Amino acid sequence: MRAFQNGGGEHRYYVTCHPGLEEVVATELLSPHIRATGVQPGRAGVSFVGDASTGYRANLWLRSAIRVLQLLGVAELDPRRPGGDEVYRAMMEALPWTDLLQPNQSFAVEARVRSCTNLTSSQLLVVRTKDAICDYIRDRRGAKPQPPEPGRTADLPLYCTAFQDRLTLYRDQGGVSLHRRGYRRAMHRASLNESAAAGILYLAGWDKLCMEGDGAVLADPMCGSGTFLIEAALMASRTAPGLFRGWWPLQSWPDFDRGAWQQAVQEAIDARRAPLPGVALLGNDVHAGALGLALRDAESARVKPVVTLHQGGCREWWLLAAPRLVVSNPPWGQRLMGLEEAAAEAGGGTRNSSSSDWQGSGYGEGRVAGAQLAEGLEDWWDDIARPSKEPPAGAGAGFAHRQFQQGGGVNSSGAEGLAAAWHDLSVFLKEQCGGAEACLLSGSSDATQHLRLRADKKWPLTIGGVDCRLLKYSIRGRVPAPMPAPPLPTGRGQTL
Numbered sequence: 495m496r497a498f499q500n501g502g503g504e505h506r507y508y509v510t511c512h513p514g515l516e517e518v519v520a521t522e523l524l525s526p527h528i529r530a531t532g533v534q535p536g537r538a539g540v541s542f543v544g545d546a547s548t549g550y551r552a553n554l555w556l557r558s559a560i561r562v563l564q565l566l567g568v569a570e571l572d573p574r575r576p577g578g579d580e581v582y583r584a585m586m587e588a589l590p591w592t593d594l595l596q597p598n599q600s601f602a603v604e605a606r607v608r609s610c611t612n613l614t615s616s617q618l619l620v621v622r623t624k625d626a627i628c629d630y631i632r633d634r635r636g637a638k639p640q641p642p643e644p645g646r647t648a649d650l651p652l653y654c655t656a657f658q659d660r661l662t663l664y665r666d667q668g669g670v671s672l673h674r675r676g677y678r679r680a681m682h683r684a685s686l687n688e689s690a691a692a693g694i695l696y697l698a699g700w701d702k703l704c705m706e707g708d709g710a711v712l713a714d715p716m717c718g719s720g721t722f723l724i725e726a727a728l729m730a731s732r733t734a735p736g737l738f739r740g741w742w743p744l745q746s747w748p749d750f751d752r753g754a755w756q757q758a759v760q761e762a763i764d765a766r767r768a769p770l771p772g773v774a775l776l777g778n779d780v781h782a783g784a785l786g787l788a789l790r791d792a793e794s795a796r797v798k799p800v801v802t803l804h805q806g807g808c809r810e811w812w813l814l815a816a817p818r819l820v821v822s823n824p825p826w827g828q829r830l831m832g833l834e835e836a837a838a839e840a841g842g843g844t845r846n847s848s849s850s851d852w853q854g855s856g857y858g859e860g861r862v863a864g865a866q867l868a869e870g871l872e873d874w875w876d877d878i879a880r881p882s883k884e885p886p887a888g889a890g891a892g893f894a895h896r897q898f899q900q901g902g903g904v905n906s907s908g909a910e911g912l913a914a915a916w917h918d919l920s921v922f923l924k925e926q927c928g929g930a931e932a933c934l935l936s937g938s939s940d941a942t943q944h945l946r947l948r949a950d951k952k953w954p955l956t957i958g959g960v961d962c963r964l965l966k967y968s969i970r971g972r973v974p975a976p977m978p979a980p981p982l983p984t985g986r987g988q989t990l
Contacts, residue, residue: 506565507549508664510539511558514955514964515693518558522696527555527734527765546751550758553667553744554736557725558693560671563653563664571659577613578622584661585626592634594665595650596748600640601627602648607656619656649746669743676738677724677795680787686823686935688735690957691721694964695729697953698821698933704730708772713817713930715808715922716824716915717777720788720801726821727797730769734762738795769800778804778811808922820923820932820969825915826941909940916944923947927969937962 507530511519516535523530523542528551532543540559542548552562569584571577595601605619613619628638642648647669655662673689686694695701703710704726714722728735737759744750775797779785785803792798804811923932923945936942937960942949951966 504543504545505549506541506543507552508536508539508541508563508565509552509556510560510563512560512690512693512955512957513538514953515558515690515697516540518693518696519556522556522558523552525555527762528552545754546749547754547758549667550744550751550755551761553672553742554734554758554762556672557729557735558689558696560673560689561653562667562672564667566652566663566665568663569661571610571613571656571661573611573659575612577610577656578618581613581619581622581656581661582626585623585663586630588626588663591627591630593748595627595631595639596746597635598640599649599746600642601650601652602642603652603654605654605656609658610656611659613656613659619654623652623654647743649743651743665747667742667744672735675735675795676740678791679794685719686721686957688721688725690955692725692729692735694933694935694955695722695726695821697964698819698931698966700726700819700821701729703819704769704773707770709818710770710773711776711815711817712774712819712821713776713778713813713927714822715778715811715820715919716822717779717788717803718781718784718823720777720785720792720803722821722823723775723777723788723801723803724792724795724797726775727769727792727800728795730773730775730800731797732765732767733795733797734765737762737766773800774815775801776804776813776815776817777801778806778808780805780807807918809918811922811926813926817927817930820927820930821934822919822932823935824919824941825912826936826938912941913944916941920945920947923967923969930969932967932969934965934967935962936965 509519509523516537516539519540520533520535522528523533523540528548530542530544530548530552532541534541542552544552549562549564552559556562567588569588571580571584603620603623605616605623607613607616607619632638651666651669653664653666671687671689673687675688700712703712710730712723712726714720717723727733745755777785777788779788782805785805788801788803789798792801802814919934923930934942934945935955935957942965945967947967947969949965950968953964953966955962955964
């Protein structure tokens with residue numbers, strides 16, 4: 495295997511993201527906060543070049559990304575030999591594993607296989623990679639490494655792709671998806687993940703609007719647990735999302751540069767500031783439980799002063815200030831699945847950090863068992879094994895990757911409820927948001943037709959295994975004067 499490690503020089507990285515957000519992530523990498531070079535958008539991700547400090551800054555500052563992967567090496571598989579044997583050989587020769595994995599440290603492997611001659615199973619790639627690493631370390635230390643404890647991230651999370659007989663190995667600097675900022679302890683069942691929300695805010699132009707100050711008002715009339723609002727507040731306050739995390743796997747690596755890390759963290763701390771005067775985030779939802787989560791998370795993220803929440807239907811919500819931008823993820827008949835759910839519905843994937851994955855065959859008994867940088871990484875955009883567009887045999891209607899719905903998929907009672915929700919949203923936009931721009935996420939054209947508005951622009955996105963569209967509308971009409979909320983029944987229409 496041709497290794498890409500060096501002593502303090504430049505490294506090659508690949509950042510995974512939701513399909514459709516590649517240009518957003520590329521712009522983030524080029525920002526003064528990260529200062530990456532060699533930035534090249536790919537499919538469901540972006541490659542870049544930089545030293546260790548650049549990688550640290552990327553982990554701390556990236557809002558729209560899923561993972562930051564550092565390239566370790568590349569090897570060619572001999573198509574004339576059994577695939578499993580070739581993987582084992584390549585990994586044994588790949589790197590000095592005792593230099594990468596200290597005694598008592600754990601490692602985990604995730605893998606994807608596509609278009610290889612004699613290798614068709616991702617699980618086989620995982621097993622033989624583990625075999626090789628464990629045998630290498632046992633030969634030199636007398637004991638193989640232990641698996642990570644249940645529920646804990648491995649000290650050395652590895653990613654491996656096999657594409658057209660080329661093996662590419664990465665290590666994941668964050669260990670878990672970057673959307674897990676650290677300010678949340680629980681999420682509403684239908685929440686949009688933070689990385690997707692931040693990417694949508696960039697597409698909507700909030701990153702520029704919030705820097706204007708006075709009059710920079712964003713409203714979410716169906717805000718749920720407040721993901722858009724909190725992420726918008728973090729942007730406005732120049733808060734690096736990675737600051738909320740208490741631990742990163744990269745901090746335990748033998749080549750960890752403590753001084754460079756501390757400098758990157760201090761730069762991020764120094765960059766934080768209060769949002770400019772006039773910046774306001776307004777949210778509304780009918781569900782008290784979701785709003786309770788939003789309040790708690792806004793406080794945890796230290797952005798509560800600029801977030802105002804209201805409980806009730808959006809037609810009952812009278813805005814305190816005229817919005818310049820409306821961003822929302824209204825209901826459209828299908829919940830965006832959580833990462834683990836999507837993987838399960840797709841038939842599994844190969845997340846192999848639990849203890850059960852490390853026992854028996856495939857862990858340290860390898861000897862007795864008989865392109866481009868980013869190739870194969872498009873399956874990792876959503877922290878799961880992304881399902882192929884063609885469902886496997888027997889997958890049926892529940893297959894996880896769903897295309898943008900052009901019709902159907904909702905029963906009659908559900909369709910009536912969706913029609914009413916989108917009609918109310920249309921009334922809200924036309925009565926209270928004249929002069930604003932609205933960016934709405936949807937996976938169904940049947941739902942959006944009830945707005946009776948024509949989209950100025952459409953961005954295709956894939957989130958949670960679902961093909962979606964982010965639709966941008968210009969709301970015409972006069973800017974309404976702020977009005978006090980009319981009297982409403984107890985428990986509704988209240989500002990929290």
